[in-house]
Amino acid sequence: MRAIVWARANLFNGIWNSILTLVVVVLIARGLWEVVQWGVIDAVWSAPDGRACRALSNDAGACWAFIGQWNRFILFGRYPYDAQWRPLLVVILFMVLVLASCDRRMWRAGLLAGMWIFGLAACFILMGGGVFGLAKVPTDLWNGLPLTLFLAVIGLAGAFPLAILLALGRRSQLPTIRALCVGYIELIRGVPLITVLFMASVMLPLFLPAGVTINNLVRAQAGLILFYAAYLAEVVRGGLQAIPTGQYEAADALGLGYWRKTSLIVLPQALAISIPPLVNTFIAAFKDTTLVTIVGLFDLLATAGNAITDPEWRGFYVEAYVFVAAIYFVFCFFMSRYSRNLERRLAR
Amino acid sequence: MNLSRTLTAALLAMAIVMPAWAGPTLDKVKKDGVVTCGVTTGLAGFSMADRQGKYTGIDVDTCRAIAAAVLGSADKVRFVPATAQQRFTLLQSGEIDVLTRNTTWTLTREGDLGFLFAPPNYFDGQGFMVAKKAGVKSAKELDGATVCVQPGTTTELNLADYFRTNKMTFKPLVIEKLDEVENAFFAGRCDAYSTDRSGLASSRAGKAPNPDDYVILPEVISKEPLAPAVRQGDDEWFDIVKWTIFAMIDAEEKGVTSKNLDDMKKSDDPEIQRMLGVVPGMGKSLHIGEDWGYNIVKQVGNYGEVFDRNVGPASPLKLDRGINALWNKGGLMYAMPIR
Numbered sequence: 001m002r003a004i005v006w007a008r009a010n011l012f013n014g015i016w017n018s019i020l021t022l023v024v025v026v027l028i029a030r031g032l033w034e035v036v037q038w039g040v041i042d043a044v045w046s047a048p049d050g051r052a053c054r055a056l057s058n059d060a061g062a063c064w065a066f067i068g069q070w071n072r073f074i075l076f077g078r079y080p081y082d083a084q085w086r087p088l089l090v091v092i093l094f095m096v097l098v099l100a101s102c103d104r105r106m107w108r109a110g111l112l113a114g115m116w117i118f119g120l121a122a123c124f125i126l127m128g129g130g131v132f133g134l135a136k137v138p139t140d141l142w143n144g145l146p147l148t149l150f151l152a153v154i155g156l157a158g159a160f161p162l163a164i165l166l167a168l169g170r171r172s173q174l175p176t177i178r179a180l181c182v183g184y185i186e187l188i189r190g191v192p193l194i195t196v197l198f199m200a201s202v203m204l205p206l207f208l209p210a211g212v213t214i215n216n217l218v219r220a221q222a223g224l225i226l227f228y229a230a231y232l233a234e235v236v237r238g239g240l241q242a243i244p245t246g247q248y249e250a251a252d253a254l255g256l257g258y259w260r261k262t263s264l265i266v267l268p269q270a271l272a273i274s275i276p277p278l279v280n281t282f283i284a285a286f287k288d289t290t291l292v293t294i295v296g297l298f299d300l301l302a303t304a305g306n307a308i309t310d311p312e313w314r315g316f317y318v319e320a321y322v323f324v325a326a327i328y329f330v331f332c333f334f335m336s337r338y339s340r341n342l343e344r345r346l347a348r
Numbered sequence: 349m350n351l352s353r354t355l356t357a358a359l360l361a362m363a364i365v366m367p368a369w370a371g372p373t374l375d376k377v378k379k380d381g382v383v384t385c386g387v388t389t390g391l392a393g394f395s396m397a398d399r400q401g402k403y404t405g406i407d408v409d410t411c412r413a414i415a416a417a418v419l420g421s422a423d424k425v426r427f428v429p430a431t432a433q434q435r436f437t438l439l440q441s442g443e444i445d446v447l448t449r450n451t452t453w454t455l456t457r458e459g460d461l462g463f464l465f466a467p468p469n470y471f472d473g474q475g476f477m478v479a480k481k482a483g484v485k486s487a488k489e490l491d492g493a494t495v496c497v498q499p500g501t502t503t504e505l506n507l508a509d510y511f512r513t514n515k516m517t518f519k520p521l522v523i524e525k526l527d528e529v530e531n532a533f534f535a536g537r538c539d540a541y542s543t544d545r546s547g548l549a550s551s552r553a554g555k556a557p558n559p560d561d562y563v564i565l566p567e568v569i570s571k572e573p574l575a576p577a578v579r580q581g582d583d584e585w586f587d588i589v590k591w592t593i594f595a596m597i598d599a600e601e602k603g604v605t606s607k608n609l610d611d612m613k614k615s616d617d618p619e620i621q622r623m624l625g626v627v628p629g630m631g632k633s634l635h636i637g638e639d640w641g642y643n644i645v646k647q648v649g650n651y652g653e654v655f656d657r658n659v660g661p662a663s664p665l666k667l668d669r670g671i672n673a674l675w676n677k678g679g680l681m682y683a684m685p686i687r
Contacts, residue, residue: 050554070399078401140428141401202434205441213443216428296389296429296438306390306397311664314554315527 050313066316070307077143077303087146143298151289155224163232188230201295239270279339373585385411386430386444393659406658407448413648417640422647453575466590468575473568475545487567491516493539510569553664597683599650
C-alpha cells in the first residue's frame with residue numbers, strides 16, 4: 001500500500017514523469033531479459049569442447065561449460081592439482097580471519113594480533129608446505145584467488161600501521177620527521193602503481209649483487225605495502241585533522257603524554273571518522289592487485305587470461321570475466337556493506 | 349686530479365663487482381637440481397598451463413630437454429611465467445637460467461641486452477589464412493583481396509610491403525581486438541586473415557566453425573626466428589643449450605625417436621653412437637653426463653616428435669612443418685655435426 005502511494009507521488013506525478021517511468025521500466029526489463037536469456041535460458045552448462053558448446057548454444061547464450069572445465073585453474077592456477085584442497089582451506093581461513101576481525105567483540109589488540117599471526121602462519125604453512133608431511137610448493141605456484149587474497153590482505157594489513165605512523169609523522173612538530181614523511185608520501189603518490197611494481201620486480205634485481213635473488217612474490221608484496229601506505233596515510237591524516245583542538249588540549253590537561261594521547265584520544269576518533277574513505281581505499285587496493293599480472297604473478301585475473309587462450313576453449317572472454325568479476329564483486333560488496341554497518345554502530 | 353682518479357677507481361671496482369651475472373650457471377643448476385626457464389604467461393602450443401596446471405608446449409619441451417641433458421630428468425624444471433616487459437630482466441638478473449619464451453632472435457637483443465641466442469626451436473613468420481572454398485593456393489593470388497589484420501607496428505607494415513613488392517592491391521580491414529578480428533574473418537567479412545602463422549593456426553583451431561574449411565597459405569612474409577636465449581659470458585651453459593637443440597634436430601634427422609631409442613643404441617652409425625653416449629666423449633666436452641643425448645630423446649623426444657605433439661598434427665593447432673622441416677626436407681632445421 002505504501003509502495004503504491006510512494007510510486008504515485010514520485011514516479012507517476014504527471015504525464016511526462018509517467019511516460020518516462022514507463023520507458024525506463026521497459027528498457028530495464030528488456031536489458032534484464034537479455035541478460036537472463038544469455039546467461040540462463042540459452043546458456044550451455046556442459047559440453048566436451050568450445051566448438052560443441054558454441055553449436056549447442058547457437059552462439060546466443062553463455063557457455064558455462066567453459067567455467068565448469070577451467071574453474072579450478074582460474075581459482076588456484078598451477079598449484080599441484082591433487083593438493084588444491086590446501087589453497088581452498090587457505091581461502092576459507094582468510095575469510096574466517098577477516099570475518100572474525102570484523103566482530104567488535106574481538107577488538108582487543110592482543111587477541112587480534114595473536115589471531116592474525118597464528119592464522120597467517122597457518123596459511124603460509126598450508127600454502128608452502130615443507131612441514132607436517134605437506135609437500136613443498138614454491139611460491140611461483142601460488143596462483144589465483146589465494147594469491148589475490150594474500151596480496152590484498154597482507155598488503156593492507158602491512159600498510160595500515162605504516163600509514164598511521166606516516167600520518168602522525170606528517171603532523172609532527174619535528175621538522176626532520178615531517179619532511180621525511182611528506183617526502184615519502186608525495187614521492188609514492190606521484191608515481192603509478194605499475195611503476196612501483198616494475199621497480200620492485202624489474203629494476204631491483206639488477207641492483208642486487210650477483211646471485212642474490214629475492215622472491216618475486218615478496219618483492220611485489222613489499223611494493224604493494226609501500227604503495228598502499230602512502231595512500232592510507234593521507235586518509236588517516238584527513239581523520240586526524242578533523243579532530244577539534246579541544247580534544248588535544250583536554251588530553252594535555254589530563255597530563256597524558258604524546259603516545260597515550262594519540263592512542264587513547266586522537267586515533268580512535270580519527271579512525272572512526274575515516275572509515276568511508278578507508279574502505280574506499282581498501283576496495284580500490286583490492287582491485288589494484290590485478291596489476292601484478294605485469295610482473296608475471298598469476299593472480300585471479302591472470303589465471304583467467306591463461307584459461308581463455310586454450311585452443312579447445314577459445315574466445316570465451318565474457319564467461320571468464322563474468323566469473324572473475326563475480327568473485328571480486330562478492331569481496332568488494334562485503335567490504336562496503338561492512339563499512340556501512342560499522343559506521344552506523346560507531347555513530348551510536 | 350685526485351678526485352677523478354678515485355672516481356675512476358671506484359667505477360672500475362664497480363665494473364668488476366657488478367658484471368651482468370657472469371657466474372657459472374651449470375654449477376648453480378646442478379646445485380639446485382633444477383633448471384629455471386622463463387616462459388609465456390599463456391600461449392597455446394608454445395607454453396601454456398593446462399587445466400591441471402601443467403605446462404605444455406614447444407618452449408616448455410625445450411626447457412625439459414635441457415633439464416634432461418644436464419640433470420638426467422626432464423621433470424627437474426621450474427617455469428617462471430614472464431611478461432614481454434620483464435622477460436629480459438629476469439634473464440639478466442639471473443632469476444632464470446634460460447629464456448624459452450617465443451622470443452625473436454634479433455641483433456640488438458644480443459648486442460645491447462647482452463644475450464646469446466641458441467638455434468631457433470621454431471621459425472615463425474607472418475602468413476595468410478583463407479577459406480578453402482575460395483580455392484586460393486598461394487598468397488600471390490590474393491590481388492584485390494580484403495585482408496583482416498590487427499593494427500600493430502609490424503603486422504600491418506609487412507602486409508603493405510608484401511603487396512607492394514608483388515605489385516598487388518588489397519583492402520585492409522583493421523580491427524583492434526583479437527576476438528573481433530577472428531569473428532570478422534570467420535563470418536566471411538574478409539577474404540584473408542594475416543598474422544603470425546602460429547597465431548593463425550590457433551585461431552583456426554579455436555574459433556573456426558570447422559577448422560578443415562580453412563587453409564594457411566605457404567607464403568611466409570616476415571621472419572620471426574623464435575629461439576632460446578642465455579646470458580653472455582657463460583659459454584659453457586650456452587654450449588649446453590645450443591647442443592640440446594642440435595641433438596633434438598639431429599635425432600630426428602637420424603630417425604632416432606623416443607620409441608626406437610633403445611634399438612638405436614645398437615646402431616652402427618657413429619653419429620648416433622656419439623649422440624646417445626654409446627661412444628663416450630660428447631658429454632665430457634659439454635661438462636655433462638654422457639647419457640645427455642639419450643635422456644633428451646628418451647624423456648622429451650626428437651624435434652619432430654616435439655613439434656607434432658605441441659603445434660603439429662597431433663595438437664589442436666595442426667600446423668604443418670613448413671620452414672620448420674629438416675634441411676634435407678626443404679626446411680631450415682639443420683643441426684651441426686655431433687663429433
